[in-house]
Amino acid sequence: MNVEVNLLSDLTIAKQAVMQPIQQIANSIGISEDALELYGKYKAKIDPGKISKKKNPGKIVLVTAISPTAAGEGKSTVTVGLADAMKQIGQSVVVALREPSLGPVMGVKGGATGGGYAQVLPMEEINLHFNGDIHAITTANNALAAFIDNHLHQGNDLNIDPRRISWKRVLDMNDRALRHITIGLGGPGQGIPREDGFDITVASEIMAILCLAENLVDLKERLARIVIGYTYAKEPVTVRDLGVEGALTLLLKEAIKPNLVQTIEGTPALIHGGPFANIAHGCNSIIATRTATHLAGVVVTEAGFGADLGAEKFMHIKSRQAGFAPDAVVIVATIRALKMQGGKAKDQLKEEDVDALLVGTSNLSKHVETIRAFGIEPVIALNKFIADTEEETKALLSWCQEQNIAIALTEVWEKGGAGGVELAKLVLNELDKPSNFAPLYDLEDSIENKVRTIVQQVYGGKDVVFTDAAKKQIDQLVSYGWDALPICMAKTQYSLSDRPKLLGRPTDFTITVREVKPKLGAGFLVCLTGDIMTMPGLPKKPAALNMDVAEDGQALGLF
Template sequence: MKVNVETLSDLSIAKNAKMQPIRKISDELGIPEDAVEQYGHYKAKIDPTKIAVKTNLGKVVLVTAISPTAAGEGKSTVTVGLADAMKKIGQSVVVALREPSLGPVMGVKGGATGGGFAQVLPMEEINLHFNGDLHAITTANNALAAIIDNHIHQGNELQIDPRRIIWKRVLDMNDRALRHITIGLGGPTQGIPREDGFDITVASEIMAILCLAKDLSDLKERLAQIVIGYTYAKEPVTVRALGVEGALTLLLKEALKPNLVQTIEGTPALIHGGPFANIAHGCNSIIATKTAMNLADVVVTEAGFGADLGAEKFMHIKSRQGDLSPDAVVIVATIRALKMQGGKQKDLLKEEDVTALLKGTNNLEKHIDTIRAFGIEPVVALNKFFTDTTAELNALLSWCEERSIAIALTEVWEKGGAGGVELAKLVLNELEKPSNFAPLYSVSDTIEQKVRTIVQQVYGGKDVVFTDAAKKQIDQITAYGWDALPICMAKTQYSLSDQPKLLGRPTDFTITVREVIPKLGAGFLVCLTGDIMTMPGLPKKPAALNMDVSEDGSAIGLF
């Protein structure tokens, strides 16, 4: 299909697409009728407990990317387009994605359902509230916060130290004004005054728990293990001690079920969970991925941001806890993003610049090296934009060929699945090879050793420095016996280092870990690096300024 790529918008393409009834999609997958809970004509929740478990599970294709830039890489678009291409060449396939957060939807990204003719539908509803999962997570998180403060107000039987509460409230919106607040003001009937703060919902431990839980009972047990703070005697206080894991599970029981939708081309899509990859673990739910593996021969999924973030966490956290591993990995790159990595200014990206492009390939090369370190040979998806010149395309294709790197020119935004057939064939070739996947560290390594492994082998850094506060937290975590957990690094997505403006492939840099936070329910330790924030702020001109609704109720300005 020939389209004018300069005038069409993702929203207009989505509005003109013809969707199939969701029952038709579920029937084609062989999902039993009693496992499908419809949310209107085109969405449903799936009860995984009513789906038969296959002996030979489907193979997993993980889509990641180079370090993101303001130019955009189109990782979700390629993920959807690859699944459509797999279907087009006769494969049984399901695409498994994360749910969009309203923070970036209203802030910078404007939407997170793919783009062009490689989108999941209904685009408007998925981007705005969807089936209520993020609201349920927000509610459960804040219910726990309310119960903690009420416990203290009502006599504080557990002797919780208000100065040592680490559980924060959350909101699914970028709101910098809520990062640090004071609550309980106004007198004795208003609670106990203390400092508090908000994280964005997708950074919440409950979001991570939902995405890593294997079933309802596992969800409840993980919620019970959450550490909310410490007593005056500096002993940890858990949700189990508060006795509210059952109530939190009740709030989340429907949200635990994966959501079934479809792509523009009718490929089944399971969208579930939405942790950020720069401040959380960046992968969709284990339940959704495992359900997809029981329904199809090939599962195409993605992990947030570059291979240094989402892919690393897929390998070290999701793979371990879900007892699964990627059978193939795709790294998405664009000419314009590589030019930015090579020093080209954003407002000059339309200019041909092979020199900047080739300089920027050092970033792509590092991500390739990282995936190879895990024992997997990646395939590069060159996501084509209309501003790319023949000289630039040929230069990158030749660069990859000289290094025996498999690469496919991908045009799924414009052509849908047809534009990803070459990529699909390269991926199928990798899926036929035996897997040599292996993590880079053992959970039995010390916290310092695990972090240093990530910094040196994944980021390419020289070393890591722990602040005095982080060292004290590590000593405490080790004393409690919590140190044998994988690491979830919270780091800027824009650079391999912890300095956002240090692009390309920096070397000889040091990562600073300022805090180490135990997330026992999620089953990992979060290391905050550099100036990373767990509650983002809105940009000067947020995407919300361009959004509206028409008289017939249709969205305007989503992209």
């Protein structure tokens, strides 16, 4: 690897890139000036209603990964690099990604726009506020919370039980101190005292709704279906009952439009929506993905974390609601992450260890089996890192050959699209094959059986156990007729099980579901497992400690 290249930070590489005016990017894929709403020189929103619909939409490539580790896998980097590689070999391509949340940007990640020479630009602005979509979701979510508390204060005509209000406020930041709070203190004029709490914005049902809505009309209808709590008689109360769905839709009328930017190599990129995959469904918006299929022959998109989370939810939630499915799937793996899955300590990953690597392939093997279970043959992207040795690389390539798994050594961090050409060719080969995609469960299955299917076929677990509280909630969901919805599992991303430290490919384990929450607007049921939280906390040394701004306004410390 070129050592000089390795010394450059992602931010430095991004700053050195020469961007094209966004009108030029739009013209390259047939977006008319009428459909373009400029947000400065290099960003825009597009109006999907003004995009011509193709009779034969483009094919979708879904990029997922092995179970993430502290070593990193570079899934977004590979996603961007693959799109650039597709462009280099003459394909009409658009990359469709999620928007970064300030929580992980300031906490652990330090940025989420790819890396090296496989990035989306303008990197600083995308990582910091972007075009305001997440802030609009935060505002809409908290406006609803304010409407609820005002309803209580003004006489509570709907007879809402303050103890059974399920709607929380949100903030786009990791802030553990806000998980459980008390509001309405200070006397009669300050509202009705009650317990409340905050989730991170990307866990808000409104984020999920924005990403699953078909259009503005569907957005409004979904917002109206949100269950905010229950009456004293334990009957559900919705946004429609409060009569504020119109106001919430008004706050989101610009946020629902996809954002157009570009990669370092000038590949068009639609970035829209950002639900986490461990506490939500982990995919960018249906509107952006569908729009991309009408703008290009190939759409490269990604789903959060490993194939057990984002990819499973893409297949069971997004594909079902959108009416499209992946035509090919890429699983990103790195040698150093596989060594961690095989028991190697993080501070020893630079040491050659073929044995640990081969033990760690058990995790990769399970994710391959999962994608195959959906009827799709995956391609492995071996994302190269500087410490990878020749023997380790040979060992993994040989293992994949023995398992009859297509794999490509991928060097997009260093080389951009040129480093992903081999991967692109393997993916194109899969796109030429007929699709045999099929979900793993029927919506008419019971809630318990749907969860059990995910646990056994996707996680490789033995069974699932529901706490007494979860069983009671399931009985209630069935009584309301809400059981024929897909399942959104809230589970740790670090393990196939619900125990973060159980790495590799654990077997004979049981998943415990402690709570089941209805998300009628989004159209799924959330099952919380283990100690997963919907408001993360910051680490001991957050990435924010390295961030600053220069006198000329340039960002420092993003990566």
